[in-house]
Amino acid sequence: MLRSFPLLLLALALPAAAQTPIAIGSYCNFDGETMEATVFGFDPDDDAEAAVREVTRYTGLRPNFTIRAANVDNASAVIDAATGERLILYNQEFMRAVRMRTNSDWSQVSILAHELGHHLQGHTLQAGGSRPSIELEADQFSGFVLQRMGATLDDALRAMRAIATEEGSRTHPPRSARLAAITNGYIDSETLSGQPPSTPPPDATEPPPVARRPPPRETPRTAPRETAPPPVPTSSGIPDGGDYEGQVRYQLDAFDRTLAREGYTRTVDAHVARIDADARERFTIDLEAGTEYRIVGTCDNDCTDVDLFLYDPSGALVDSDELADDIPVVSVTPQRSGTYALEGLMFECATEFCFVGIGAWARAADGSGRPTAGRSGRAPSGDRFGNGGGANTNAYTQTLTEQLDLARQHYRSEGLQQVGTDQVGTVAAGGRERFSFEASGAGTVVGVCDQDCSDVDLFLYDATGTLVDSDQLDDDVPIVTVPGAGRYSAEVVMYECSTEVCYYGAALFRQ
Incomplete structure (x- = not known):
């Protein structure tokens, strides 16, 4: 247990190096401030990295992001618009000020856990940035994981008490709602652990407010719009x-x-x-x-x-x-x-x-007028790839779509476009699955797998059955290179899957 968490993150205030520009895509931050289009990231402190590793270890999930110190206002979960990489950015001076104000290392851990929760729950894959509903989900995650790490309920609430405003904003709920969300997450963790639930403090007993809508207008509804759709209003x-x-x-x-x-x-x-x-x-x-x-x-x-x-x-x-x-x-x-x-x-x-x-x-669009990237796009002549995303739509295929969307964003920034549609299927743990495609030129095939898969490999064969390229690294995003025009077959090997069957996805990108 880490009930003392001694001196964790003291180095957050120390100077960092290796400055790199970061193009801000979608993001969620701790207090709702608008972020600059480009910020600069630095090498993170060892203690900050250690804190994030501890948080992910107690969730049982593999980290799918990188932590960087940066010139941001506080702390943010960000998608790099140029690379599609998931990042947690934090301001060193902000972290130091929070620790001094609360006299607790747990305050800084709770902030990092909140931003980590945005990534693990897929919030940064949703365009539109912070919204009250997803901020409360990240708050609840923070309370849940801090209890598992050994923090007291008071430890888990310190940062929110010090930073959040009671008024809230259009992106972030009021302090009372956020304290209640953290408390709910903390008590949920206690319940799952078989411990008696803590008593919520007075300032964390109000449930998140339910908005009241104005009464419906007295005017009757118009005729069904399927017969005569109105024009788009100004x-x-x-x-x-x-x-x-x-x-x-x-x-x-x-x-x-x-x-x-x-x-x-x-x-x-x-x-x-x-x-x-x-x-x-x-x-x-x-x-x-x-x-x-x-x-x-x-x-x-x-x-x-x-x-x-x-x-x-x-x-x-x-x-x-x-x-x-x-x-x-x-x-x-x-x-x-x-x-x-x-x-x-x-x-x-x-x-x-x-x-x-x-x-x-x-x-x-390009001169042909054909669709470029997209799940339902029609491939340029000579390119035949994908099965339209498969026949099933569920939480696993949604994960594949989200990961392939990041690949689309990344390769578009490099001047490449997706051709054909997404290839989606299932492979038994330890099993293999092949699919064929045609390419009209050189390109790249990117593979992904669902949340129950931690290692999937990809092999590429030409029309004669000769191995052209393979990616057998210990990761869940294999990438192979298509050398030129021709017919190919790709073989997916589900190397590590925690269930009997895992979903895989693949997409082809070309100039």
Whole structure:
């Protein structure tokens, strides 16, 4: 047990070296401050690395991130927009000040555990940055893991008492809600360990506040929009949604910086609408041929799952995002200009209705007008890769999609695009699985595996059966090089899988 945690992280305030620029993509930080587009990272202190290793050891999970000291305001969980790497960034002076103010090393550990929780729970893979719901999840994770490490409940609450404000913000809940979340996580850990639960202190007994919505308008609902979808409204025509409208607009605005780095410009300010729980809403959007579009949806804090469907002028489904999340994204590069239809499905809303926001971003496509990267993109002539992401959609395939999205982001920054679709399948522990593909030129195949897999290998064979390349490293992201045009077969070897079967995914990237 680490109940004393003696002098851990004292070196956090010492100078660091090896300065490197970091392009900030999606991020969650400790207090909701807006981050600069680029910050500078430094080699972390040994004690900071040791603290993060201890936190991950007590979770039983493998770290999927790197810790760096940086010129940030406090502490942040970040995706590097240039490389797709997951990072935990911390300000050394901030950490020193927190320790002095609370007179406890545990305060700094709880901050790092909070940011680590964002990565382990996939929050940084969701565009839009910090939101009250995910901040409470990270707070609860911090309380849970600190109890397992040997901290007292008072130790786990020290940093939040010292830093958080009672008012909160649109991205971070008030202090009372955050203290309650940490306490809940701490007591959950005690319960699982068979220990009697601690008594919550007076300032940590209030549950997170439940937002109260305005009553529904008295005006009757319009006719079903499937028969006559209205045009996309301008900002002046958007109905007044109060704070809920502000929540979805704020999340859409957060996409501007990330998508701008990829060459996208927003073409539709925002479509904001109120959708009843389990109901659908349709509207139209005019798209131009030869332009690549990224269409993003968001929903308010009482919504945990909204889906998005895109239909072409003939009514055929072009793309959809039906993942269990609150930020659906669809993509298309139209072959001809026309009026498309977007349909939002409010899958999970904690109240009678929730607000959604939808924005569209565009950039010039290549001369062919074909889709570039994307799960539903059509491969350029001569490239045949993937099975469309497979037939199953579940938590394991969602993990694969998230990891391949990071690969797409990374290779796009290097001037490469995905061709074909995602290849997704299952392999028994210790087993092998082959799939074939055709490439019209040199490229790279990237493999990933689900959360129960810790080591998967990839072998590449040409049309004659000759081994061309392999990645047999002890990791879960194998990469092989396609030397040129031709037909190939890839063999996936599930070297380490903690269950009977694990999912794998693969994607092909070329110039």
